[in-house]
Amino acid sequence: MVSVEKAVIAKILKGGQKFEILVDPVLALEVRQGKDVPVDLLLAVPEVFEDVHKGTRPGGVIVNKTFGTNDISVVAKKIIKEGEVQLTTEQRHKMTEEKTKAIASIIARNGVNPQTGVPHPQDRILRTMEEAKVRIDFDKKAEEQVDSVMEAIRAIIPIRFEKARIAIRVPPQYAGRAVGMIRNFGTPSKEEYGSDGSYLCVLEIPAGIQADIYDKLNSLTHGEVQVKKLDK
Numbered sequence: 260m261v262s263v264e265k266a267v268i269a270k271i272l273k274g275g276q277k278f279e280i281l282v283d284p285v286l287a288l289e290v291r292q293g294k295d296v297p298v299d300l301l302l303a304v305p306e307v308f309e310d311v312h313k314g315t316r317p318g319g320v321i322v323n324k325t326f327g328t329n330d331i332s333v334v335a336k337k338i339i340k341e342g343e344v345q346l347t348t349e350q351r352h353k354m355t356e357e358k359t360k361a362i363a364s365i366i367a368r369n370g371v372n373p374q375t376g377v378p379h380p381q382d383r384i385l386r387t388m389e390e391a392k393v394r395i396d397f398d399k400k401a402e403e404q405v406d407s408v409m410e411a412i413r414a415i416i417p418i419r420f421e422k423a424r425i426a427i428r429v430p431p432q433y434a435g436r437a438v439g440m441i442r443n444f445g446t447p448s449k450e451e452y453g454s455d456g457s458y459l460c461v462l463e464i465p466a467g468i469q470a471d472i473y474d475k476l477n478s479l480t481h482g483e484v485q486v487k488k489l490d491k
Contacts, residue, residue, distance in 0.1 A: 261281075263303045266283060271342025278334075279309065281308075288397070290339045290340065291344070291398060292398075301339075307338075366418070369467050370419065371466045372416070373421075393411050420466075424463050425461070429476070430483050434458035436479060437458060441476075444468065447461060
């Protein structure tokens with residue numbers, strides 16, 4: 260449960276009646292984005308107010324008539340999704356900053372310079388977003404904003420999303436641990452074990468994470484892994 264001091268007000272006006280609740284600002288935005296959050300984590304106080312600052316409450320009959328229920332979980336989530344979540348300037352700035360980094364991470368993982376085939380580092384993506392004066396909406400999912408950000412930064416740096424297909428051969432002594440690691444990056448299209456127990460697969464991954472998977476497999480196998488990029 261979020262403390263009252265760190266909570267913010269979510270409110271809605273329905274039928275001329277005001278309803279307010281005290282919520283965790285981060286979790287409230289997750290609810291707005293469709294995530295199912297337990298009400299005991301979401302609310303600082305498990306009650307519906309008419310005015311939080313005055314401590315006044317609407318009657319249970321009014322709540323039930325307006326929302327069709329007195330279930331605090333249902334009512335709270337309706338207020339959050341259909342109403343307004345009040346945030347401080349500091350909270351808005353922090354959430355916008357976090358969302359900006361999340362978008363840059365997605366682009367860095369999936370995007371490459373089409374002229375060289377090399378990914379752009381996340382720091383470069385962030386600097387380009389700033390140069391392009393990209394506006395980020397902290398209230399929208401990062402994935403929903405990637406296309407518009409890509410369009411904006413493409414005017415400054417050459418970038419496009421690409422997939423890479425790689426063939427991997429892991430020596431038998433490392434195969435067991437390598438399989439789980441590889442499947443964390445994606446679902447192999449082909450898998451088999453050699454007569455010596457080595458693990459072989461073909462994996463399609465975002466082009467921007469090739470170096471990451473190479474580094475991790477090299478570390479696991481002490482440089483004995485074999486990786487080859489395949490033509491599409």
